[in-house]
Amino acid sequence: MNAQTNLIASSERKIWPLTGGVHPEENKHQSTTRPIGSVPLPETLVLPLSQHAGTPAEPVVAVGDKVLKGQLIARASGVISAPLHAPSSGVISAIEPRPIPHPSGFSEPCIVLSTDGAEQWCELTTIDDYRQLPPEELVAKVRAAGISGMGGAGFPTAIKLSSGLSIRTLIINGTECEPYITADDMLMREQAQTIIAGAEILQYMLGADECLIGIEDNKPEAIMAMRTALSQSASADKMEIVVFPTIYPSGGEKQLIQILTGQEVPSGKLPADLGIVMQNVGTAVAVKEAVVDGKPLISRITTLTGAALQTPGNVAVLIGTPAHHLLQHAGLQDSQLGTLVFGGPMMGFSVERLDIPVTKTANCIIAATRSEFPEAPDPQACIRCGHCAQACPASLLPQQLYWHAKAENYEQLLHHNLFDCIECGACAFVCPSAIPLVQYYRASKGVIRTLEAKQVKSERSKARYESRLARMAQESAEKEAKRQANAERAARLKAAKANEQPGVVEEDPIQAAIARAKARKAATAGQPARVELSAKQKELRFSSLSPGHRLKRLRRRSAQHRLLAMTPRLHG
Amino acid sequence: MEIVLYAVGALLLLAVLFGAILGFASIHFKVEGNPIVDQINEILPQTQCGQCGYPGCRPYAEAIANGDAINKCPPGGQATVNALADLLDMEPQTLDAGADEVPVTRIAYIREAECIGCTKCLQACPVDAILGAAKQMHTVLADECTGCDLCVDPCPVECIEMRPVAVTARTWSWPLPSSDALIATDRRGQML
Ligand code: SF4
Ligand code: SF4
Ligand code: SF4
Ligand code: SF4
Numbered sequence: 001m002n003a004q005t006n007l008i009a010s011s012e013r014k015i016w017p018l019t020g021g022v023h024p025e026e027n028k029h030q031s032t033t034r035p036i037g038s039v040p041l042p043e044t045l046v047l048p049l050s051q052h053a054g055t056p057a058e059p060v061v062a063v064g065d066k067v068l069k070g071q072l073i074a075r076a077s078g079v080i081s082a083p084l085h086a087p088s089s090g091v092i093s094a095i096e097p098r099p100i101p102h103p104s105g106f107s108e109p110c111i112v113l114s115t116d117g118a119e120q121w122c123e124l125t126t127i128d129d130y131r132q133l134p135p136e137e138l139v140a141k142v143r144a145a146g147i148s149g150m151g152g153a154g155f156p157t158a159i160k161l162s163s164g165l166s167i168r169t170l171i172i173n174g175t176e177c178e179p180y181i182t183a184d185d186m187l188m189r190e191q192a193q194t195i196i197a198g199a200e201i202l203q204y205m206l207g208a209d210e211c212l213i214g215i216e217d218n219k220p221e222a223i224m225a226m227r228t229a230l231s232q233s234a235s236a237d238k239m240e241i242v243v244f245p246t247i248y249p250s251g252g253e254k255q256l257i258q259i260l261t262g263q264e265v266p267s268g269k270l271p272a273d274l275g276i277v278m279q280n281v282g283t284a285v286a287v288k289e290a291v292v293d294g295k296p297l298i299s300r301i302t303t304l305t306g307a308a309l310q311t312p313g314n315v316a317v318l319i320g321t322p323a324h325h326l327l328q329h330a331g332l333q334d335s336q337l338g339t340l341v342f343g344g345p346m347m348g349f350s351v352e353r354l355d356i357p358v359t360k361t362a363n364c365i366i367a368a369t370r371s372e373f374p375e376a377p378d379p380q381a382c383i384r385c386g387h388c389a390q391a392c393p394a395s396l397l398p399q400q401l402y403w404h405a406k407a408e409n410y411e412q413l414l415h416h417n418l419f420d421c422i423e424c425g426a427c428a429f430v431c432p433s434a435i436p437l438v439q440y441y442r443a444s445k446g447v448i449r450t451l452e453a454k455q456v457k458s459e460r461s462k463a464r465y466e467s468r469l470a471r472m473a474q475e476s477a478e479k480e481a482k483r484q485a486n487a488e489r490a491a492r493l494k495a496a497k498a499n500e501q502p503g504v505v506e507e508d509p510i511q512a513a514i515a516r517a518k519a520r521k522a523a524t525a526g527q528p529a530r531v532e533l534s535a536k537q538k539e540l541r542f543s544s545l546s547p548g549h550r551l552k553r554l555r556r557r558s559a560q561h562r563l564l565a566m567t568p569r570l571h572g
Numbered sequence: 573m574e575i576v577l578y579a580v581g582a583l584l585l586l587a588v589l590f591g592a593i594l595g596f597a598s599i600h601f602k603v604e605g606n607p608i609v610d611q612i613n614e615i616l617p618q619t620q621c622g623q624c625g626y627p628g629c630r631p632y633a634e635a636i637a638n639g640d641a642i643n644k645c646p647p648g649g650q651a652t653v654n655a656l657a658d659l660l661d662m663e664p665q666t667l668d669a670g671a672d673e674v675p676v677t678r679i680a681y682i683r684e685a686e687c688i689g690c691t692k693c694l695q696a697c698p699v700d701a702i703l704g705a706a707k708q709m710h711t712v713l714a715d716e717c718t719g720c721d722l723c724v725d726p727c728p729v730e731c732i733e734m735r736p737v738a739v740t741a742r743t744w745s746w747p748l749p750s751s752d753a754l755i756a757t758d759r760r761g762q763m764l
Contacts, residue, residue: 050741104744379749405748439749446745458618461718464699465620465628 013242016262018255020393021247022426024179024346026218031182031305034313036190039329045087045113045320046357047073048100052148053155054080059111065092068122070296073111076143082156082360083146085296087318090115101342101356103349110357113320124294135205136162138291142205145290146360147297151184151251151280154361157287160277161205168275170208171260172199172284174215174222175251178344181364183301184281186314188215188222191285192229198284200235201291206277211239212260213281218246248346249424253278255393267420282363302326302358306367308336317358324354327367338370345373346425380433388427388437394420398427398437405440410448418444489516609637615655619647620698621720628698636660643668647719678734679717680724684709686731693723693732 050056057074067073067086074084093114097107130138143158151173172195176184188195195213203211213230215223226241233239244250244259254265257276265271271278279287282300289295298319305312310331317326323340324332341348342356344364358365366373388398397416404412421441428437492515613633624644626632636642642656643665650667657664680701682693689707701717704710712723724732 100741102741102744103746104739104741106739106741106744108741436749439746442746443748450743450745454617457718458616460716461618461620461699462613462629464701464716465618465630468698468700 013240014262015242015244016259018247018250018259018393019395020391020426021249022391022429024248024429027179028182028185028218031180031303031312031314032185034311036186036301036314036316038316039321039326041088041115041117041119041318042321042325043115044093044322045115045318046098046322047084047087047111047113047320048098048357048359049074049084049109049111051084051154051319051359051361052082053153054078054082056109057081057084059095061092061111063092063095066090067092067113068120070124070298071122080156080159082148083144084111085146085298086113087298087320088113088115089118089120099353099356101351101359101362105352126294127292130201130291131204135207138201138205141291142287145286145296147283147286147290148360149280150282150286150300150360150363157279157283160272160279161202163270163272165272166275167206167208167272167277168210169261170199170203170206170211171256171276171278172211172213172281173251173256173278174213174226174281175256176219177216177246177248177251178346179248180305180366181303181344183303183314183363185219185222187281187285187301188219189225192225193233194288195226195281195284196229196233196235196239197292198286198288199239200233201287202279202284203235203238208277209238213239213241214256214260215241215243216246216250217243249393249422249426252393252422252424254422267417297360300358300360300362302362303364304330304367305364307369307372308333308338308367319360320357322355322357323365326358326365327354332367336369337367339368339373341366341368341373346429347423376436377434379435382433382435385432387430387432391426391430393424393426394422396421402435402437402440405444408447410444410451413444413448418448485516606637609633611659612636612656615652615659616645617648617652619718619720621647621718621722623647641665677737678719679714679737680712680719681733681735682710682712683731683733684711686729688729690728692726692728696722696726698722
């Protein structure tokens with residue numbers, strides 16, 4: 001305790017208090033008794049194509065392909081996406097839907113890799129001095145390495161690094177405020193130098209003047225290790241380790257910014273708008289490995305904890321390792337297992353299968369006993385005590401949100417800034433009526449997102465419908481013009497025939513052609529110039545075709561129109 | 573007496589002046605089209621299916637503006653009826669019989685092996701969501717299809733079917749809680 005107070009005292013920087021917040025039981029000691037361990041190579045690795053926020057990756061390998069460790073197996077598709085690399089050498093044995101770590105319990109497309117045990121790396125390009133390269137090239141390396149935020153949301157890191165806004169402050173998040181999870185704590189204890197090196201690279205990429213490393217005061221060993229590493233590094237004067245009192249959820253992006261800088265990120269804005277970028281300590285390590293060692297993101301530190309495990313601790317795992325492989329290694333007692341949670345107890349979700357793989361965002365797996373995570377008591381009516389509003393770190397009014405969510409009043413929910421809710425669960429934690437508040441918010445957010453998507457689609461359908469109507473009107477105008485031209489021509493021919501001597505059937509071809517051209521001109525005079533011209537040209541070629549060909553051409557033409565009508569969409 | 577004349581004169585002058593301003597405004601700031609039709613059309617789902625008895629959403633919007641009932645659009649479901657009632661300040665009506673309360677999203681699917689390339693579906697689609705050409709295989713642009721059903725009947729070989737859109741992990745969302753549940757522990761089930 002003494003060391004802890006000293007540590008806090010030694011950081012002179014002003015710290016701002018968090019709005020709201022709670023103090024749940026930490027339960028971190030169980031998993032910090034051992035150093036970061038390793039697990040034997042599993043026989044199969046299951047790699048979901050969508051481990052990040054954004055569009056899923058696209059496989060570039062086929063079943064049966066032999067791959068090397070670190071080889072690209074799925075490329076990023078779209079702007080917000082991240083590629084995927086083989087975590088070990090082996091053979092691609094399937095590309096199919098498999099259960100993924102997701103609260104829905106759904107199966108989604110995954111690449112399944114049968115490992116061969118050789119752990120043979122593909123060729124890596126290392127860099128001696130990254131400062132020789134421009135920041136954009138380093139960002140490209142980060143993008144190619146498939147790095148997405150390792151603290152939770154999994155947003156592709158390269159996008160945060162290339163916002164185009166001028167960044168003044170880089171914040172490295174070593175807060176890890178959620179109970180049970182100790183992956184970042186152990187990482188800071190054991191790989192402090194790598195974290196500092198990664199932070200230096202990030203600072204160089206962003207051109208940030210200062211770098212703040214935020215750590216809660218419940219991690220004295222990690223703070224010590226980081227302080228030592230920083231004092232030995234070259235950028236001791238450009239970085240600062242800031243220690244602040246433990247409170248949940250200080251590790252939220254907007255919350256940590258508030259604690260460290262006193263600035264509030266306005267609703268609907270990004271930290272980058274304030275000149276701030278935040279990265280997790282795990283991400284800093286991944287960035288260092290990607291830039292300096294040329295290694296893609298293929299492994300991470302995951303906390304294995306919960307009372308159903310005999311040897312809880314942290315392990316370095318290959319992405320794609322099935323949970324049961326890890327849990328067996330940590331001494332899972334099957335009979336004890338009550339709930340299996342991916343993530344922490346506040347923001348994580350329970351899963352119902354043991355074969356779910358570890359992804360880039362999986363910081364913790366809790367194998368809890370029944371007594372550890374007991375059934376939630378039945379919710380009672382809200383008594384309007386207001387505890388939730390005091391606990392909310394986002395300064396929302398949880399009980400108002402709850403009433404509106406229950407009444408499905410989405411307008412009011414938006415009015416009360418539902419989307420600023422970080423789903424931290426602080427409100428539900430303090431609620432004396434045990435109302436599952438967060439689930440109400442999550443459900444309502446889902447409905448609002450669906451409604452918005454529908455609105456966008458209906459706008460598009462309307463535009464397409466209207467452009468189709470316009471096109472059909474134009475087509476029928478063209479047709480009408482043609483019909484008139486033909487009718488006039490027929491009338492002229494008839495008149496000419498009546499004037500001719502009986503027996504002479506041949507008409508003067510030149511006269512006839514002039515008459516036809518005149519008729520067409522007269523008929524299309526009302527049309528806009530562009531249409532007139534093209535219709536005339538088409539008509540010339542059209543009339544020389546046989547009826548069968550004409551029909552085909554007509555059809556093809558309508559298909560072309562269709563394609564034309566579609567072009568803006570295809571490019572847009 | 574004089575003061576009365578002044579007052580009447582001043583009022584007359586004002587009347588003429590405002591009359592002129594209003595007259596000017598009515599010509600120069602004239603609203604084109606019928607704004608209420610546009611507002612109604614915004615609310616309609618733009619499926620363009622014709623189930624309301626009109627050849628598309630806009631014609632139905634015009635009909636509503638002219639006094640037709642607001643409960644004839646099955647794809648919009650009860651939500652659309654309520655929104656229309658809200659806009660038009662009417663009593664919410666229940667949806668016309670025979671429709672689902674919450675409409676299921678479906679999109680057309682062409683069994684491509686069976687398609688003979690007749691272009692009939694292509695001509696029927698109100699939003700150009702079908703791609704194809706004569707004697708070529710046709711296919712549906714899933715992102716653009718509104719699920720209106722209009723391409724199903726015209727197909728002479730019946731190779732078009734309406735398939736419900738599957739929920740994926742991306743489109744899934746948490747259900748409103750029924751009774752129990754806290755944060756991480758709210759879905760408890762049997763371990764496999
Ligand atoms: S879950 Fe949302 S509403 Fe509840 S305390 Fe956290 S931010 Fe506030
Ligand atoms: S803490 Fe629970 S009971 Fe109290 S006001 Fe909030 S929702 Fe209602
Ligand atoms: S029934 Fe179909 S065409 Fe009519 S308004 Fe509704 S979606 Fe539009
Ligand atoms: S493809 Fe068929 S169901 Fe889809 S919008 Fe076009 S006509 Fe309607």
